[in-house]
Amino acid sequence: MSGVALRELTKSFGAVQAVRGIDVSIETGETVALLGPNGAGKSTTLDMVLGLLRPDAGTVSVLDLPPADAVARGSVGAMLQTGSLVRDLTVRELLAQMASLYPHPLDVDETIALTGIGEISDRRTQKLSGGQTQRVRFALALVTNAELLVLDEPTVAMDVESRHAFWTTMRDIASRGKTILFATHYLEEADAYADRVVLMAQGRVVADGPPTEIKAMVGSRTIRATLPDVPLERLERLPGVAHAERRGEAVVLRCSDSDRAVRALLARHPEVRDLEIGGAGLEEAFLQLTAARA
Numbered sequence: 001m002s003g004v005a006l007r008e009l010t011k012s013f014g015a016v017q018a019v020r021g022i023d024v025s026i027e028t029g030e031t032v033a034l035l036g037p038n039g040a041g042k043s044t045t046l047d048m049v050l051g052l053l054r055p056d057a058g059t060v061s062v063l064d065l066p067p068a069d070a071v072a073r074g075s076v077g078a079m080l081q082t083g084s085l086v087r088d089l090t091v092r093e094l095l096a097q098m099a100s101l102y103p104h105p106l107d108v109d110e111t112i113a114l115t116g117i118g119e120i121s122d123r124r125t126q127k128l129s130g131g132q133t134q135r136v137r138f139a140l141a142l143v144t145n146a147e148l149l150v151l152d153e154p155t156v157a158m159d160v161e162s163r164h165a166f167w168t169t170m171r172d173i174a175s176r177g178k179t180i181l182f183a184t185h186y187l188e189e190a191d192a193y194a195d196r197v198v199l200m201a202q203g204r205v206v207a208d209g210p211p212t213e214i215k216a217m218v219g220s221r222t223i224r225a226t227l228p229d230v231p232l233e234r235l236e237r238l239p240g241v242a243h244a245e246r247r248g249e250a251v252v253l254r255c256s257d258s259d260r261a262v263r264a265l266l267a268r269h270p271e272v273r274d275l276e277i278g279g280a281g282l283e284e285a286f287l288q289l290t291a292a293r294a
Helices: 042-049 067-072 091-099 108-113 132-145 159-177 188-195 211-218 232-236 258-268 282-291
Strands: 002-013 016-025 031-033 057-062 075-077 148-152 181-184 197-203 206-209 223-225 241-247 249-256 274-279
Touching: 002 042, 002 211, 016 057, 016 108, 016 181, 016 197, 016 206, 031 274, 042 057, 042 148, 042 282, 067 075, 075 132, 075 274, 091 108, 091 132, 108 132, 108 159, 132 148, 132 159, 132 258, 148 188, 159 181, 188 232, 188 274, 188 282, 197 211, 197 282, 206 282, 211 282, 223 258, 232 249, 249 258, 258 274
Parallel strands: 031 181, 031 197, 075 148, 148 181
Antiparallel strands: 002 016, 002 057, 197 206, 223 249, 223 274, 241 249
């Protein structure tokens, strides 16, 4: 059984082409991050995976079924950006109501424990803060015990502690063989928790692979070192250095050839210390790869 298969998928809203012929396959058990700037087509793609939108062309298969059939079978759980919680129910009552709609739900108490919402489980939904509401939305997706979880910006409005707890729980869920597809603006989340990153820009897929592979596509490396009182102009003239920045006594050198750059740096400035060499981060890869399609 495949998880999600998108073939030549397109969707327009009037003159705006939101999704332009994308091809993506997600295997069962994978955790895949969908990244891209605003307007890249991420939410539109997720809505078509969930059967909330019909594509203009192309096909969507979810667990080897049309999206509507997979949803009707109870195989898909979702956490969306939009929509409010049903009012005048406690969190526990709302979870129980959601669980009753699915063939093999998680136990409500287990779900409450997994998502860390015990302190608000007896509170009415209209009395929740934004971050608490987001955590309840996550619990509602989780209680379904669905084979596929689709999460659109799941940690928006969560504080740092809640975001950490969320991803701790997601690791547990992924280890049970669930397929997870999530869109996020937090690039460090995709880097740390996704098996694969699908990077979109202007409705197209511009990169698809493990985070390490996406970062390697940029090809640049960075040298960080403590080196006070040396003008940036002098550092930028070093062989292999494309750009230099100063951060207090430290310098950051972005390199086209880090091997040449570090040899030249050590030869001309032997007083340099705390030397670090690193590859491009996911943020840098994101900016360069999406800018290329602008």
